[in-house]
Amino acid sequence: MIRILIVDDQSLICEGLQTILDLHPDLQVVGTASNGEMAIEQVEALQPDLVLMDVRMPIMDGRAATRKICEQFPDVAVLVLSTFDDDLYIAESIRAGAKGYLLKDMPAQELVQAIRLACQGYAQLAPGLLDKLIKQPWNIAKPTASPELETLTRREQEVLQLIANGATNREIAEQLFIREGTVKTHVTHLLGRLNCKNRAQLAIVANSAFADDKS
Numbered sequence: 001m002i003r004i005l006i007v008d009d010q011s012l013i014c015e016g017l018q019t020i021l022d023l024h025p026d027l028q029v030v031g032t033a034s035n036g037e038m039a040i041e042q043v044e045a046l047q048p049d050l051v052l053m054d055v056r057m058p059i060m061d062g063r064a065a066t067r068k069i070c071e072q073f074p075d076v077a078v079l080v081l082s083t084f085d086d087d088l089y090i091a092e093s094i095r096a097g098a099k100g101y102l103l104k105d106m107p108a109q110e111l112v113q114a115i116r117l118a119c120q121g122y123a124q125l126a127p128g129l130l131d132k133l134i135k136q137p138w139n140i141a142k143p144t145a146s147p148e149l150e151t152l153t154r155r156e157q158e159v160l161q162l163i164a165n166g167a168t169n170r171e172i173a174e175q176l177f178i179r180e181g182t183v184k185t186h187v188t189h190l191l192g193r194l195n196c197k198n199r200a201q202l203a204i205v206a207n208s209a210f211a212d213d214k215s
Contacts, residue, residue, distance in 0.1 A: 002119050005048040006032045007039040007065070008081075009057040013104070017052065017081075020108045027115065034058075036065025043073050050119055053098070055082040055089050063092045070097030070197065079118045081111070090129055094204065097197045100124030122168060123200035149205075152193070159186040163199060164206035 004021060006014050006029060014032040021027045030046045033039040035057045043051060051069060055062040066078045080093045080101045090101045099118045102111065103126045114124040152160065155176070162172045169187065173180040187199070196202045 002027050002050060002115060003030045003046070003048040004028065004115065005030060005039065005042050005046060005051045007034075007036070007042075007051060007057070007062065008032070008054040009034045010054075013054070021112065021115075024112055027112065036060025036062060036068075039065045040068055040072070043069055043076055048076060050077045050079060050115060052115070053078050053080050055080060055084060055093065063089070063096055066093055066098050067096035077118050079115060079124060085126070085129060090125075094198075094200045098200070099198050100200060101129055102126050117168075121199065123198055123203060125200060149194070152190075156186055156190060156193075159183060160190055160202065160206045163187070163190075164203050166203070 004027060006017050008014050008017070011034075014034075018029040018032070021029050030048055031042050033042045037060045039051060039053070039060075042048075051066075053062045053066055057065075062080060062082070066080065069076055069078055078096075078098045080098045081104055082089065082101070083104050085103060093101050099121070100114060100123055102114055102124060106114075106126060118124050158176060159172055162175060167175065169180050169183045172178075172183045176183075187202075190202055191197070194202060194205055196205060
């Protein structure tokens with residue numbers, strides 16, 4: 001069972017999302033919040049597995065709330081769900097530790113699947129958003145990534161390239177003929193060595209680096 005906290009300042013959005021998510025037996029909406037400060041309080045009180053976070057809200061916005069939740073509750077996944085596909089919102093949310101950035105006009109079934117995958121550790125970005133980030137490198141903070149890329153082993157580089165291509169751990173294992181557990185170990189090492197918080201940041205760093213290599 002995936003326990004979900006919905007954070008949005010529009011009550012109709014919260015009610016609609018809860019109706020959709022409660023249709024699935026493996027998902028449970030345990031609460032809602034209308035701003036970032038309330039979200040942090042609810043995370044501490046309700047201990048959800050995932051927070052579905054809006055970006056623009058009063059008192060404290062979703063970017064600030066995401067950063068605080070990821071710092072204080074590292075086991076809680078944050079998945080941003082917004083109307084806005086603004087480059088800065090996307091980049092700041094990912095930098096803050098969100099496991100993905102989705103748009104509210106996405107199909108309900110895709111949202112459900114994104115929630116399940118985010119709880120498994122997979123980065124989730126709405127179609128086209130990764131390209132927007134890559135084309136705006138000034139939005140992406142990776143101060144220690146470039147030198148460390150040169151020290152990666154050949155296998156780590158292969159795993160990183162496949163992450164950049166959007167492959168899951170299972171797909172990486174199948175393509176490289178290694179165990180899925182070995183892939184998870186490589187991903188953990190890459191996160192630490194490249195100073196990244198999640199797979200989305202790894203994908204951004206990798207795409208930027210490999211694009212530079214080709215230029």
